[in-house]
Amino acid sequence: MxxxxxxxxxxxxxxxxxxxxxxGKSRYTVEGVDKNxxxxxxxxxxxxxxxxxxDYVKLDxxxxxxxxxxxxxxxxxxxxxxxxxxxxxxxxxxxxxPNKKMLAKRTxxxxxxxxxxxxxxxxxxxxxxxxxxxALRNKIDGHDEVKMPVPNGNRHKxxxxxxxxxxxxxxxxxxxxxxxxxxxxxxxxxxxxxxxxLVDDPDATTGATYKRDEVDTATxxxxxEEHVEKKQEETDTSSGASEY
Numbered sequence: 001m002x003x004x005x006x007x008x009x010x011x012x013x014x015x016x017x018x019x020x021x022x023x024g025k026s027r028y029t030v031e032g033v034d035k036n037x038x039x040x041x042x043x044x045x046x047x048x049x050x051x052x053x054x055d056y057v058k059l060d061x062x063x064x065x066x067x068x069x070x071x072x073x074x075x076x077x078x079x080x081x082x083x084x085x086x087x088x089x090x091x092x093x094x095x096x097x098p099n100k101k102m103l104a105k106r107t108x109x110x111x112x113x114x115x116x117x118x119x120x121x122x123x124x125x126x127x128x129x130x131x132x133x134x135a136l137r138n139k140i141d142g143h144d145e146v147k148m149p150v151p152n153g154n155r156h157k158x159x160x161x162x163x164x165x166x167x168x169x170x171x172x173x174x175x176x177x178x179x180x181x182x183x184x185x186x187x188x189x190x191x192x193x194x195x196x197x198l199v200d201d202p203d204a205t206t207g208a209t210y211k212r213d214e215v216d217t218a219t220x221x222x223x224x225e226e227h228v229e230k231k232q233e234e235t236d237t238s239s240g241a242s243e244y
Contacts (some may be wrong), residue, residue, distance in 0.1 A: 001148040002149050002150075003148060004146065007131060010134065010135060012127070014134065018115075018130040018133050018137075020087050020114060020126060020130060022086045022088045022115065025086060026084045026174075027174070029086055032047060033112070036112070037112065040111060041111045053067055073093045074096050077181065078180060078181035079181065080092060080177070080178070080179055081093075081177070082166070082175055083175055085173050085174050087116075088115070089115060090111065103180050103181070104161070104178075106118075132163050132176070133176055136163060136164075137173050137176075139165060145163065145164050145165065146162075146163040148162075148163070158182060158183050158187075159182050160180070160183050162179040162180075163176055163177070164177045
């Protein structure tokens, strides 16, 4: 994935210390259950007498049953995951279609796993994941979000991993929330609705992830990026788009 510049400057000796074995303890850690047990969810839920099904849950701005919360989150746009401040993977919005191919694959038996168990120990996958968590945990340079697109050479598909720092009411770090989605459909809809189009920007010499329809694998950057330019001031009557 393409890292933002501010993230690239972090020292490995700092972020590599992130405990992906989750040997510590969070405020809400369920003790007495092996984190990497494939049946962790059921065992942990039983241990704490967790609400389920038609049990009501009082939220800060609503009252819903567990079923209603599950149904709503399953329909949320994009793939969502939550990891707590002890680097334990606790939740994801499982697709209703078990055969759906996820952009960032997760499975029910992974719930409860440590971050070390969730991420494959190949290439620099774990060090890069540690860098993101470390940056959000410590709010490096005030950043509470990390956006990382996945270069794929196709400008009609832009997979974005958006990581956000989660805080309690006192501003303490309590975990990381990840949103993964192909954002091109948003761009396409915006252009069609407003009567605009994407064109190459000849002045974009740095920071662009794509180079025409190819990825610059040497630097991760390109000489061209896409930006939105108005087609015309008049309404595009053929497509129903307008200037407003």
